[in-house]
Amino acid sequence: MAKELWEGNAALAEAAIRAGVEAFFGYPITPQTEVLEHFSKRMPELGRVFLQAESEVAAINMVYGAACAGARVMTSSSSPGVSLMQEGFSYIACSEVPAVVTNIMRGGPGLGNVQPAQGDYFQAVKSAGHGDFHMIVLAPANVQELIDLTVLAFDLAEKYRTLAMIVADGSIGQMMEPAEMPPMRPVRPPEERPDWALTGAKGRDPNIITSLYLGAENLERVNLRLQAKLKKIAANEVRWKEYSTEDADLLLVAYGTVGRICQTVVREARRAGMKVGLLRPITLWPFPSKRIAELAEQVRGILTVEMNAGQMVEDVRLAVEGRCTVRFYGRMGGVIPLPDEILPELEKLDAECR
Amino acid sequence: MATVEIPEDMELVYKYPESLTERHTHYCPGCTHGIIHRLIAEVIDELGVRERTIGIAPVGCSVLAYYYFNMDFAEAAHGRAPAMATGIKRVSPGKVVFTYQGDGDLAAIGTAEIIHAANRGELITTIFVNNAIYGMTGGQMAPTTLPGQVTTSSPMGRDVETAGWPIRMAELIATLPGAAYVTRQAVFDVPGIRRTKKAIKLAFQTQLAGLGFSMVEVLSTCNTNWHMGPVEALEWAKQHMVDYYPLGDTKVIDEVKALAKGRK
Structure with missing residues (x-):
């Protein structure tokens, strides 16, 4: 495919569409609102799900739900909105369902401003939410990388059943550059959703997706499983x-x-x-x-x-x-x-x- | 479970619902969650949709509801069940999706999620169990705690001057265009339990017919945290809760009325 002039935020959304995203749930926030706007136009055209949620809290929990149902799903936000999503990140990580999130970072703390910044490094890398977990965090430096890493984020999220976050800043989100889109992948049909997904217990035992493990030993077993997975990611997925x-x-x-x-x-x-x-x-x-x-x-x-x-x-x-x-x-x-x-x-x- | 041969001249009229597992619940003796679980299970059996139903459990006493329902289930963060249900239903339009939520979950921390899910007319069903108290954390004041009611966080009784008034969710949700069927029922006696089951069935039928959001608020008891015996709690609820939370439908759109008639 030839290079076209793409704005970062729109490119991110289109790359996700090419990667076969089935649903987008989000809430407007500068400097990433163009992500949501691009999805709002393209997803209905393609017969896929777009929903503007009432808050980032709701958006991430819609993502959580759709991920539990086995759909390829994402949301996008910027710093203050990402703080609101952290509750959901933690539940998603513990439940081991795949999801992609983005943080087009802006100045902070607080409401800060809408200028490009990298103040959320600690949040993304060290404290994505309560409890022991990490997200895979991908940091593009230009629009082409933003496109490529968006596609990669879905593949990694699904490979490891985990959260993958793309962190960029407002300048990458809003700059325009020539970039090449990947070809359109077919959307996975609902009947091919993973066997762990909530699809209705037809001819099988019920699937339960929870992040609640009462009893210290019970939860520690889950913690150890999550840590083993993170170790595997750390061994295989370092990129620079x-x-x-x-x-x-x-x-x-x-x-x-x-x-x-x-x-x-x-x-x-x-x-x-x-x-x-x-x-x-x-x-x-x-x-x-x-x-x-x-x-x-x-x-x-x-x-x-x-x-x-x-x-x-x-x-x-x-x-x-x-x-x-x-x-x-x-x-x-x-x-x-x-x-x-x-x-x-x-x-x-x-x-x-x- | 023991199975019994049914003699030819007899008919099976009552059985353990397929939609319930055989696991014993952790609920306190006298708690009405068990009754409400069973009503939902019976309705799902009767509608023949167990194999395409996905439930969402809340945070609260019914946090472990997924152990008791024999179907796919997710466990939501506190108050977020309607958002999760939205995510599931939007990517699985053919499934039957319901949330099971308590008063703290739905009427305090999850107020935004329930109102917007209802307002969008999400094709989901919410069973809202209102027992006017936070049960799991040990009896604190809920958004639905009655004026003057003593709890561990309103030891002098709920003072509406400082704590505000109890919220009537069935009335609130009824004002939203996306809500197709909203009703308040109670499981304080056998006629009430029968009416509650009928309402739950209509709520699921509303979803199956694609008519909009449906919610059944079920007035319930918490004898443990009310510090009463089970029978006394039921009497107290009848005397005090129903005054503030009147029973009956708060919203029935014409298509749902037709559905209810057609069923008879």
Whole structure:
């Protein structure tokens, strides 16, 4: 298929449609409302389900219901709305039904603003909801990746019967770029829904989907099963991209929008004679800790750049375990760090680690 | 379960519903959940829809309802059963979907979900069990607790000046265009139980006919947390609850009326 000009949010919705999503439940919130709007037009055309819910709380519980029924389903929101969905994330994770959610992050805390930010890293990666669980967290840095990772999110969610979240920010959601859509996958017919799904107990014992396990040993068994699954995901699904790391003695670690900006920083730093490389995590959970640890043996110092007060840098430090110096640079409130301000931070690190 | 041969000159008129499992419930002695479970099971049997019915259990005393119904079941987060039911029904239009909810679940934490599900005319059925108290957490004030009623969180009796008034959900839901059949019944005596069953059946028939949202509010008791004996609780409910929560239909659209007539 040829490249077309796509706006990020619409591309995300269309990619989900191409991936065979059967139902979308959502609530408007800037800067991702175009996701909902695209679905509102396309889903009825295709005879699929679109419903604007009364709140994000309701939307995620509709997703939970449809997922229990074995349908391919998703919702989308932005930071404050995602906070409201966290109750549902926890139930979905414990019930082990597959679902895809997106967070087109905006500035926070509170109502914050509608500018692009990465303040929800901790929420996505460390505390998706109450109880012990992780979501698979995918972080695209451009519209094409947003499309590709949306398709991947459905496949991973179903493969592991878990939640997969795409985290982007308002600038990826609202920018327009040439990108290629995947071909349309056929929608799975209702009679081919998974055998664990709630489809009516016809000729079989009833299926029960619950997240309630009374008795400590009972619940611990479930916890251990969930943890074993997460371990498997962590072993198999780590994804990242590297730029100019072969000979690098300084490393940038950044994801999403600022990860893309850091590609420019690498070029400019190299022009200035610094041997800088970039590792851009694609999966924020599971985190590319092993690769960062390897690179920490090779480089003198690491600069983590984020659009927040320093969140992913904690995971970088955990991976590095003191092997080299780790520094952080970030902007908040929706301010996007630019190469002109990142470069001097690299120079400082360079001087510090000489 | 023991099976008995039915002699040729006799007819089987009463049996254990196929839609109930044989598991003993965890409900307190004297609790009316068991009666309401059975009525639903009998109706689902009579309509022949057990194999395409999906139930949704709430948070509250009936959180484990899925152990007692012999059909596919989901367990919702507190108050979210109508949203979950919406998700299930929208992707499985041929199935029969019902929620089973208590007063805290439906009339407090899940108020938004029930009102909007009803307003959209979701083709689901809600059985709303109102016993004017939070049972599972040990007898706290519910949105439906009567004025002056003593609970562990209204130890001086519900003061409407500070705690607000009990909510009449059947009347509230009846105002919504998407609601096709809404009624309030009580299981305080045998005639009431029979009327409740009739209402539950009509509610499921409303769903099967695609007429809109249906809800049966069932006035119920909680002798344990009311600190009464079961019989005393039933008497207390008759004397006090029915005054504030009048029995009868609050919404029956013409198509449902026709359905009710056609059934006779």
